[in-house]
Amino acid sequence: MNDCECNQQPYIQLSPYFHQVGGHSSMFQYGKDTVCKVLESSELEFYESMPDSLKKFTPEFRGIVTVQYCEDELGFIKLVAQPETTCNDDDHSSNEEEMKITTDQESTDHNSKKSVQLRCSEDGRVDYSNNLGTDAVNYEQGKIIMSKINPWGLQLCKKQAEKLHRQLLGDENVTISQKYILLENVTAQFRYPCILDLKMGRRQHADIDSDKKRQSKIQKCESSTSSTLGVRLCGMQVYQVDSGRYIFTDKYRGRILTIDGFRSTLVEFFNNGRITRLDVLPAIIERLESLYETINFLSTYRFYSGSLLIVYDGLLQSNLIDIRMIDFAHSVHATPATDEISAANNHAGPDKGYLFGLERLIDVFKEILNEEKKLIPTVNLAN
Known part of the structure; x- marks a missing residue:
């Protein structure tokens, strides 16, 4: 003791x-x-x-x-x-x-x-x-x-x-x-937080990582949607309104998802067991586009192994959403005078890997919004 x-x-x-x-x-x-x-x-x-x-x-x-x-x-x-x-x-x-x-x-x-x-x-x-x-x-x-x-x-x-x-x-x-x-x-700020944790970018290893760790991270990227989409699932919880419980998914499932599987999982993220929460998607897309513009203006920053949290409230009466970048232990900001390693690794301009992931993510969300809307039955007002 x-x-x-x-x-x-x-x-x-x-x-x-x-x-x-x-x-x-x-x-x-x-x-x-x-x-x-x-x-x-x-x-x-x-x-x-x-x-x-x-x-x-x-x-x-x-x-x-x-x-x-x-x-x-x-x-x-x-x-x-x-x-x-x-x-x-x-x-x-x-x-x-x-x-x-x-x-x-x-x-x-x-x-x-x-x-x-x-x-x-x-x-x-x-x-x-x-x-x-x-x-x-x-x-x-x-x-x-x-x-x-x-x-x-x-x-x-x-x-x-x-x-x-x-x-x-x-x-x-x-x-x-x-x-x-x-x-x-x-x-x-959320009563029933529905959370999507996404690993962003095509590259996850840092400049200072050992060869063993570098190779491990490269392999995880190449065998997952990180290489094809610039984003992969690291964890998810979705509130189910009828049971009062959450559906949980972890990073190990995220690593084996195909492109279609990743897209299907994003659809699941908005499904509360009763309806698909299309009401929160426009605000999420808008905030992702704002984040894209912000990162696009940040020269020499690299957010290696960083994640993105997307959150909305499982409370049906709420359309509150939030999006935050997290995990900066391997982030890099190269300066011309002091960062020879980063300069050698071509860190000029914005983080194109992160931006690529945001582009694909925005595209998928827009596709989900458009396709799910088509599934909603129309009401014949003439009758």
């Missing part, structure tokens, strides 16, 4: 972030409108130097926290954060009250979620101490499932806890802590 050093204030207990559909490192809920993820110096540098024109298309950067890993005498795991810089979220103190899960359909996905607790057993295994339902617990990668709780984000939280627990072995009195960056929770 190691005790959290909670004598100083303020400390905020983190909870799993329930709407992380992609990525490889876990994110946590810091407060009502703020999430946090492990700090990577390259991503922090990008957020701190981001051009103003991109800020409306990215989550707001809200500072840095130190997160401490703790286990009590019963094995229950806590992650507590101590702010280092000011956070814009004034409601973080009520975090525990907001993270409650109930079986009531109306509140399943809003701000009343019961904390999902992790617990370390005597043999060192970390698992959930709550009854999450068989769908989330028995989740298999690459499979489409329906559940009230996103299994991907929970799986990443569990892996992160297991990694930190191993650092305690042999010295239970050691303090385990990490730096995290605070970011705007893009999904906070």
Whole structure:
């Protein structure tokens, strides 16, 4: 057991972030409108130097926290954060009250979620101490499932806890802590966030990647829609109005989708089990076109391995949408005076791979909108 050093204030207990559909490192809920993820110096540098024109298309950067890993005498795991810089979220103190899960359909996905607790057993295994339902617990990668709780984000939280627990072995009195960056929770404004996480661009490897990692990323691009469309699926959740649950799809399924399969999946993204949400498509297309124009004016920027979040509200009475770029750990901004590596890799002009992906994505959305409209029965007003 190691005790959290909670004598100083303020400390905020983190909870799993329930709407992380992609990525490889876990994110946590810091407060009502703020999430946090492990700090990577390259991503922090990008957020701190981001051009103003991109800020409306990215989550707001809200500072840095130190997160401490703790286990009590019963094995229950806590992650507590101590702010280092000011956070814009004034409601973080009520975090525990907001993270409650109930079986009531109306509140399943809003701000009343019961904390999902992790617990370390005597043999060192970390698992959930709550009854999450068989769908989330028995989740298999690459499979489409329906559940009230996103299994991907929970799986990443569990892996992160297991990694930190191993650092305690042999010295239970050691303090385990990490730096995290605070970011705007893009999904906070939605009652039932339907989320599409897309890996953008034809190239995913960074200039500084090892040969092994470079070859792995090249192979993933060549064998997926990244090479043909400049975009591939990394994760998705779609709210189903009749069941009050979400359909979840992960990046492993995204890697094996054909062009037709990718297009069909985008159609599924707008299907809530009752209707196809054509009402949100025009606004999504318009915002994607605006993003295209913004990136087209950004010379020497490359957003390698970056993702794009497309979100709309599963609440039928809402036509709210949002689109944000995320994941900038491998982004590059070449400057003529200082960046010889980037200059050698021909980083002049805008990121054509990212723009290519946006073009194809816009085209597919327009096709879906036009074709789905044709399927809507017309009303004979003369009768």
